[in-house]
Amino acid sequence: MSTPQAKLDLTNVTKVFYPHTVNERVALKAVSLSLREGDFVTIIGSNGAGKSTLLNVIAGVHRPEAGSIRIDGREVSRYADFQRARYISRVFQDPMAGTSPHLTIEQNLAMALARGSRRGLRRGVSARKRDRFREELATLELGLEDRLGVRVGMLSGGQRQALSLLMATFSEPEILLLDEHTAALDPQRAALVTRLTGEAVRRHGLTALMVTHNMEQALHLGNRLIMMHEGDIIFEIDAEAKAKATVPDLMKEFGKIRGATEALSDRTLLG
């Protein structure tokens, strides 16, 4: 359902792996989804439902066989991932994936800021930029604002993931993709990064999609929730319904699909 104000518009997006072979796998079945500016959609679903594939086709990692993907009305489905990187930021499950360990905190932040800007990476970091980095780092409440010159490889997984999140959000991308970005953290760090995610998306007014196996987190964050199963969006709720919904309500929805509860991972059930 396309709307004129859509920030991100997916229309009938189909992704098939190994087409026309015995291993053919339809990961997305004509999926349509429209996000307005500032929408934050959480995505839950069974194993192999197509959640990561959805983020991958938006990011340009995979090209869909059919359908269109528009960002601000611009058709991007033929753009490669590096061409879409100007519009899209992503945080992955692996805390090591979003940052460069051999560079300092300041250098990592400078790279994140340069990405998406046409001027590319400037050699030095101006005093003004450094002040901004300190200010941004202070929002993490991890004391990193006093450690700008420390190599990122020295940080803990939780600290690195908080930094990855900051790097993905403070340059205010058109679209933010979060792919189970708290799943590899211990519960305390996961709670911290969850809180920081909500704050960053609000502060910068970002349009975001987040895949999670944690139903509490899916209900707590964002203004919309979708449930996927076998390449389809099978259930969707808006902000009002989401505010009232509970984990048992979501489980009941899953229960309506034969076999879906068995297909849920343990992590989802425990989440």
Ligand SMILES: Nc1ncnc2c1ncn2[C@@H]1O[C@H](COP(=O)(O)OP(=O)(O)OP(=O)(O)O)[C@@H](O)[C@H]1O
């Ligand atoms: N690169 C790939 N090559 C081949 N098949 C793939 C690839 N990526 C995903 N698939 C297949 O597409 C389907 C959807 O996978 P996807 O990873 O999107 O599911 P998911 O909902 O993210 O699952 P999970 O919660 O288990 O991570 C699965 O059947 C999977 O095996």
